[in-house]
Amino acid sequence: MSASLHVALVRLAAWLAIILLGVPVAAGLAGVIAPAFGWLPALGGHEPTLEHWQALTRRPGLAGMVALSYASGLASAALALAIVALFIGVFLHSRWFGAVQRLLSPLLAVPHAAAAIGLAFLLSPSGLVSRWLSPWASGWQFPPNYLFPGDPYGLALILGLTLKEVPFLLLMSLAALPQCRARERMRVARALGYRPLAGFLKAVMPGLYPLLRLPLYAVIAFASSTVDVALILGPSTPPPLAVAVMRWLNDPDLAMRFMASAGALLQFAVTLTALASWWLLERLVARALRDWPGDGRRRFGERVGALLGGGAIGLVVVLVLASLAGLILWSLAAYWPFPEAWPQPLTPRNWLRGAGGFVDPLAQAALIGGVATLIALVLVTGALEAETFRHRPPRAGVQWLLYLPLLVPSVAFLFGLVLMQTQAGLTPGLAAVIGGHAIFVLPYVFLSLAESYRRLDPRWTQLARSLGASPAGVFWRVRLPLLTTPLLTAAAVGFAVSIGQYLPTLLLGAGRISTITTEAVTLASGGDRRLTAVYALLQLLLPALGFALALGLPRLLLRRRAGLLSRP
Amino acid sequence: MKPRAPCGWLSRLSVAALLAVSWPAMAYQLDDWASVVAEARGQSVYFNAWGGDATINEYLDWVAGRMADEYGVEVVHVKLADTAEAVSRVLAEKAAGNTEDGAIDLIWINGENFAAMQKNDLLYGPWVESLPNFALTRPQANPEVREDFTLPTAGLESPWGKAQLTFYYDSARVDEPPRSIPALLDWARAHPGRFTYPLVPDFLGSSFLKQALLGLVDDPEPLYRPVDEADFAAVTAPLWEYLDELHPYLWREGEDFPASSAALRQLMGDGELSLAFTFTPSEPAVAVANYQLPKSTRSYVLDAGTLGNVHFVAIPFNASHKAGALALANFLLSPRAQARKQSIDGWGDASVLAMDALSERQRAAFQADSDNPARLPPGALANTLAEPHPSWMERLEQAWQARYVAQ
Numbered sequence: 001m002s003a004s005l006h007v008a009l010v011r012l013a014a015w016l017a018i019i020l021l022g023v024p025v026a027a028g029l030a031g032v033i034a035p036a037f038g039w040l041p042a043l044g045g046h047e048p049t050l051e052h053w054q055a056l057t058r059r060p061g062l063a064g065m066v067a068l069s070y071a072s073g074l075a076s077a078a079l080a081l082a083i084v085a086l087f088i089g090v091f092l093h094s095r096w097f098g099a100v101q102r103l104l105s106p107l108l109a110v111p112h113a114a115a116a117i118g119l120a121f122l123l124s125p126s127g128l129v130s131r132w133l134s135p136w137a138s139g140w141q142f143p144p145n146y147l148f149p150g151d152p153y154g155l156a157l158i159l160g161l162t163l164k165e166v167p168f169l170l171l172m173s174l175a176a177l178p179q180c181r182a183r184e185r186m187r188v189a190r191a192l193g194y195r196p197l198a199g200f201l202k203a204v205m206p207g208l209y210p211l212l213r214l215p216l217y218a219v220i221a222f223a224s225s226t227v228d229v230a231l232i233l234g235p236s237t238p239p240p241l242a243v244a245v246m247r248w249l250n251d252p253d254l255a256m257r258f259m260a261s262a263g264a265l266l267q268f269a270v271t272l273t274a275l276a277s278w279w280l281l282e283r284l285v286a287r288a289l290r291d292w293p294g295d296g297r298r299r300f301g302e303r304v305g306a307l308l309g310g311g312a313i314g315l316v317v318v319l320v321l322a323s324l325a326g327l328i329l330w331s332l333a334a335y336w337p338f339p340e341a342w343p344q345p346l347t348p349r350n351w352l353r354g355a356g357g358f359v360d361p362l363a364q365a366a367l368i369g370g371v372a373t374l375i376a377l378v379l380v381t382g383a384l385e386a387e388t389f390r391h392r393p394p395r396a397g398v399q400w401l402l403y404l405p406l407l408v409p410s411v412a413f414l415f416g417l418v419l420m421q422t423q424a425g426l427t428p429g430l431a432a433v434i435g436g437h438a439i440f441v442l443p444y445v446f447l448s449l450a451e452s453y454r455r456l457d458p459r460w461t462q463l464a465r466s467l468g469a470s471p472a473g474v475f476w477r478v479r480l481p482l483l484t485t486p487l488l489t490a491a492a493v494g495f496a497v498s499i500g501q502y503l504p505t506l507l508l509g510a511g512r513i514s515t516i517t518t519e520a521v522t523l524a525s526g527g528d529r530r531l532t533a534v535y536a537l538l539q540l541l542l543p544a545l546g547f548a549l550a551l552g553l554p555r556l557l558l559r560r561r562a563g564l565l566s567r568p
Numbered sequence: 569m570k571p572r573a574p575c576g577w578l579s580r581l582s583v584a585a586l587l588a589v590s591w592p593a594m595a596y597q598l599d600d601w602a603s604v605v606a607e608a609r610g611q612s613v614y615f616n617a618w619g620g621d622a623t624i625n626e627y628l629d630w631v632a633g634r635m636a637d638e639y640g641v642e643v644v645h646v647k648l649a650d651t652a653e654a655v656s657r658v659l660a661e662k663a664a665g666n667t668e669d670g671a672i673d674l675i676w677i678n679g680e681n682f683a684a685m686q687k688n689d690l691l692y693g694p695w696v697e698s699l700p701n702f703a704l705t706r707p708q709a710n711p712e713v714r715e716d717f718t719l720p721t722a723g724l725e726s727p728w729g730k731a732q733l734t735f736y737y738d739s740a741r742v743d744e745p746p747r748s749i750p751a752l753l754d755w756a757r758a759h760p761g762r763f764t765y766p767l768v769p770d771f772l773g774s775s776f777l778k779q780a781l782l783g784l785v786d787d788p789e790p791l792y793r794p795v796d797e798a799d800f801a802a803v804t805a806p807l808w809e810y811l812d813e814l815h816p817y818l819w820r821e822g823e824d825f826p827a828s829s830a831a832l833r834q835l836m837g838d839g840e841l842s843l844a845f846t847f848t849p850s851e852p853a854v855a856v857a858n859y860q861l862p863k864s865t866r867s868y869v870l871d872a873g874t875l876g877n878v879h880f881v882a883i884p885f886n887a888s889h890k891a892g893a894l895a896l897a898n899f900l901l902s903p904r905a906q907a908r909k910q911s912i913d914g915w916g917d918a919s920v921l922a923m924d925a926l927s928e929r930q931r932a933a934f935q936a937d938s939d940n941p942a943r944l945p946p947g948a949l950a951n952t953l954a955e956p957h958p959s960w961m962e963r964l965e966q967a968w969q970a971r972y973v974a975q
Binding site for chain 2 (some may be wrong): 040041042043044059060061111124125126142143145147150152197217229235237238247249250251252253254315333334335336337338347353418419420422423428439502507510511512514518521522523524525526527528530531
C-alpha cells in the first residue's frame with residue numbers, strides 16, 4: 001500500500017467517524033432542544049416559549065430527582081474507583097489477581113438490567129438472603145417489610161451501579177497497565193523498599209489514572225442518567241431524574257413531550273455538572289497530594305488497605321455471582337413461595353417455552369453487534385491513527401462530540417434520530433439499526449482504546465521508520481500488533497454495548513428487527529421473573545463469548561510476543 | 569477531504585431510497601369489503617402490540633398463522649414494552665412529513681393513548697363501521713364498544729376485548745377479603761404491609777384512585793363530566809383523607825410503590841402481599857397456570873362493582889398497509905378469534921361480541937372451558953362501573969404526585 005493511500009484512508013476514517021456521530025447527534029439534540037423551548041409543529045408548538053421550563057420547575061419532587069441522579073453518579077464512580085485501585089494496589093502481584101480477573105471479566109457481560117434484577121432479588125425482603133435466614137434464624141413466616149431496594153437515599157441504586165462499574169474499570173485498568181509501564185514502575189518502587197499499596201499509589205497510580213479518566217467520565221455519565229437500573233433499584237417517590245424524564249416522554253398525553261424535552265436537557269445539565277464536579281475534585285486531590293508521592297514513606301495503610309481492597313472486591317464478586325445464581329434458579333423455578341430457599345420442583349418448562357423464539361433474535365443480535373463493532377473499531381482506529389499524523393491532541397470539541405451520545409438521555413435523543421431517519425427517507429430496517437448501534441458503540445470503543453493508543457511509545461514507530469518501513473507497514477505490522485490486547489478489549493466492550501441496546505433497535509428498526517434484548521425487555525415488562533431470567537441469561541451469552549475471546553485471543557495471537565500480554 | 573462529497577452522496581442515496589418506495593394507491597373502497605380483502609392479499613401488516621405476556625404473544629402467533637392461510641396477509645407482531653413507543657414513532661413520522669409510508673399498520677390501544685392520538689390527528693378513519701364483523705358486537709345494545717373512557721371512538725378504533733378491575737388474594741392467608749373501598753382500609757389496618765397499589769401515574773395505579781373515589785363519593789355524577797365543571801377539591805377531599813389514613817398500612821408504609829400491574833403481581837407471587845388487583849380479569853388464573861401465583865389464589869370484584877373498559881385496535885393515519893390492517897381488525901372480531909381469545913388456554917381476555925348476535929354453534933365455542941378456581945365466578949363481570957371522564961385521571965394524578973411524591 002502506498003504511503004499516500006494509507007494517509008488518505010486513515011484521514012477518511014477520521015472524517016467518517018466525525019460524520020457518523022456528528023450528524024445524528026446534532027439531529028438528536030435538535031430534536032430535544034426545539035421542543036424544550038416550545039417548537040414542535042406536529043403537536044401544535046409554533047412559538048418559542050419558556051413555559052415548559054416553568055412547568056418543569058413546578059414538578060413536585062424535582063430537587064430530589066436532581067439530587068439523586070447527581071449523587072448516585074458521583075458516589076458509585078468514586079466507590080468503584082476506590083475498590084479497583086485498592087484491589088490492584090494490594091493484589092497486583094498475588095495469585096489472587098488472576099483468579100479475580102478471570103471471575104470479574106465475564107461479569108462485565110451481565111446486562112445492567114439483568115444484574116439489577118438479580119441484585120434486587122438477592123436483597124429484597126422476599127429475596128434469596130431473607131429466604132436462607134427464614135424462618136429458622138429470623139422467625140419470618142412472611143417476608144418482612146423493610147425498604148430495600150428502592151430506599152429513598154438511593155443506596156441500593158448506588159450499590160447496583162458500583163457492582164457493574166467495578167468490572168468495567170478493572171478491565172479498562174488491565175488494558176491500560178502495560179501502557180503505563182506498571183510492571184517497571186512497581187519493580188523500581190519495590191526495589192526502593194515500598195510496600196505494595198504505597199508503591200502502587202505513589203508510583204503507578206499517577207501514570208494509570210490519566211488512562212482511566214475517560215472510562216471514569218463514561219461511568220459517571222452512565223450512572224447519573226441510567227434508566228433501567230434505576231427503575232429496578234432506585235426509589236420511586238421521587239425517582240431519579242432520568243426515570244422521571246422517561247415517564248414524561250412516554251406519557252400518553254403528548255403535550256407532556258415539551259416538558260419532557262426540557263427535563264431531558266436538565267438531565268444533560270445534571271450529567272455535565274457531575275462531570276465538572278469530578279474534574280474539580282480531581283484537581284483538588286491532585287493539588288492536595290502534590291507532594292505526597294515524594295514524601296519518602298514506604299508504607300500506606302498496608303494492612304487496612306489489604307483488608308478493604310480484598311474485602312470489597314470479594315463482596316463485589318460474591319454479590320454478582322449470587323445475583324447470577326438467583327437468576328439461574330428463577331429460570332428453573334415453578335411456583336416458588338417464600339420462605340423456601342430452593343425452588344421445588346426444578347422445571348425446564350420456562351426454557352422450553354422460550355426455545356422456539358430465541359434462535360433468530362440471538363443470531364440477529366450477533367450480526368448487528370458484530371457489524372456495528374467492526375465499523376466503530378475501523379473508524380476509531382482511523383481517527384486515532386490520524387492524530388498521530390498531526391502530532392497534537394485533537395480539538396476539545398471533537399472529543400466532546402464523541403461523548404455526546406453517552407451524555408444525552410437516549411429516550412430523548414432517539415426521537416430526533418427517528419425524525420432524521422424519516423426525513424432522509426431511510427427505510428427502517430437492519431442497516432438503520434446497525435448504523436444506530438454504531439453511534440452508541442463508537443464512544444465506548446473510543447474511550448476503551450484512546451489512551452492506550454495515544455500513549456503507545458512513539459519510539460517504536462520512529463525505530464521502524466528508521467529501519468525503512470512505510471507508514472502503512474508501521475501501522476499494520478508494528479502499531480496494531482502492539483495494541484492487540486486493547487483492540488480486542490475495545491471490541492468486546494463495543495460488542496457488549498451493542499447487545500444491550502433496546503431503544504435504538506426498536507425505534508430505528510420500527511420494531512421489525514427483534515434481537516435477544518428487545519425480546520428480553522418486552523418480556524420483562526410483563527413481570528414474569530422466570531421468563532425474564534431465561535432471556536437475561538441468554539442475553540448474557542453473546543457478550544460473555546466476546547469477552548472470553550478478548551481475553552483468550554491475545555494468548556493465542558501473541559504466543560511469540562509474550563511481553564505484550566497484559567499479565568503484570 | 570471536503571465534507572461536501574459525502575453530503576452529495578448521501579442526498580443521492582436518499583433520493584434513490586425515495587424512488588424505491590412505491591406509493592400505495594387507494595385501490596380499495598371501504599364500502600366494498602371484497603375490494604379491501606383483495607387489496608390486503610400479499611401485504612405485510614405490522615401490528616404494534618404490547619409484548620410483555622408470552623400467552624398473548626402465542627395468541628398473536630396463532631392469529632398470524634390464520635391470516636396467512638386464509639387471507640394471504642403476513643402479520644408481524646411488533647412487540648412493544650409500552651404503547652407510547654408506537655405513539656412516539658407515528659408522531660415522529662408526522663413531524664418529518666411522512667404521510668403515506670408509515671411503519672405501523674395497526675396499534676393495540678385505548679384510553680389516554682387513544683385520546684392523545686385522536687386529538688393530534690394521528691389516526692386513520694372512520695373505518696370501524698365498515699368491518700363486516702363489527703355488527704356482531706351489537707353496538708346499539710352495547711354502547712361501550714363505541715366509547716373509550718367516555719370519549720366517542722368516532723369509528724377510529726375497533727373493539728378487541730374487555731377489561732375490568734378485579735381483586736385477587738391468597739386464600740391460604742386471607743379468609744375474608746374486603747368487599748368495599750371503606751372495608752379495604754379496615755382490612756389494611758388489620759394486615760399492615762400486605763396491600764399496595766402501583767405508582768401513579770401507572771395506568772393501574774391511577775385506576776385505583778378512580779375506583780377509590782367512586783367508592784367514597786356520595787354522588788358520582790360530577791365524575792362523568794369534564795373536571796373543570798366540578799369543584800375538584802370538594803369532590804376529591806374524601807379520597808385524600810382516605811389515602812392519608814391508608815398509606816401507613818401499605819406495603820413499605822407507602823414510601824415506595826411497585827412500578828406496574830406486573831410488579832404488583834410479582835409481589836403477590838413473592839408472598840410480600842396477600843391482596844392485589846388487576847385490570848385483566850383472567851390474569852390471576854393465567855398466572856397460576858404459569859407458576860407465578862399460588863394455587864390458593866382467588867378473584868372477586870367489589871360488591872358495588874368495579875371500573876371496566878374496552879380495549880381497541882386503531883390504524884395510524886399514515887399506515888402503509890391499511891387494507892391488510894382492516895382485514896386483520898375484522899378477523900380479530902370474528903367469533904373464532906374472539907372465542908379462542910376468551911378461552912383460558914388462548915389468552916383469557918373477555919370477548920366484545922354480543923352472544924345473541926351469534927349462531928348456536930358459534931356460541932358453543934365461548935362456553936367456559938375449564939373450572940380454574942382462580943377465575944372469577946360466572947356473572948361477576950356484570951357489575952361494571954363506567955370510567956370517569958378522562959380529564960379526571962390527569963387531575964387526580966397531578967394531585968396525587970403533589971401530595972405524595974415530594975415528601
